[in-house]
Structures are given as structure tokens and as C-alpha cells.
Amino acid sequence: xxxxxxxxxxxxxxxxxxxxxxxxxxxxxxxxxxxxxxxxxxxxxxxxxxxxxxxxxxxxxxxxxxxxxxxxxx
Numbered sequence: 001x002x003x004x005x006x007x008x009x010x011x012x013x014x015x016x017x018x019x020x021x022x023x024x025x026x027x028x029x030x031x032x033x034x035x036x037x038x039x040x041x042x043x044x045x046x047x048x049x050x051x052x053x054x055x056x057x058x059x060x061x062x063x064x065x066x067x068x069x070x071x072x073x074x
Contacts (some may be wrong), residue, residue, distance in 0.1 A: 003052050005049060009064070011067070012036050012067035013033050015070070016030055016032040016067065017030070017033050031059065032062075035057065035060040039055070
């Protein structure tokens, strides 16, 4: 089973935020950062150090895989 650490999610969120900065007065995050924000928040609330990829929804999986491909980690 593949796991991601909270640091992995944070790096991926920051990557997507740099690729597509928040827009509008509401400062809405791009879809990729938004998809990763939920598992990131759950990890913080549960004091988890890592999360299995199969509990992430499809959008979050695609977002983190896209990040990993661009950083040569995946």
C-alpha cells in the first residue's frame, strides 16, 4: 500500500498554489490544491503522520500524482 506523509501533501499543495495562485476576493484555491486540502486537514485533525493513497478521493490522487511527476518523484 502506498502512503503519503503530511509533508508530501503540504509540498504538493504549495506546488499547485505556485502553479495556479488563488484568485478573486475570496482567494479560491485551484482544484488541485482544494482536492489535497481535505486529506491534509484530516491528517492534522487526527495527528496522523501519513495517509494511505486509497483513502484519498480521485481528484486528490490525480493532484498528488501530477505533483510527483513534475518533481521527478513519481
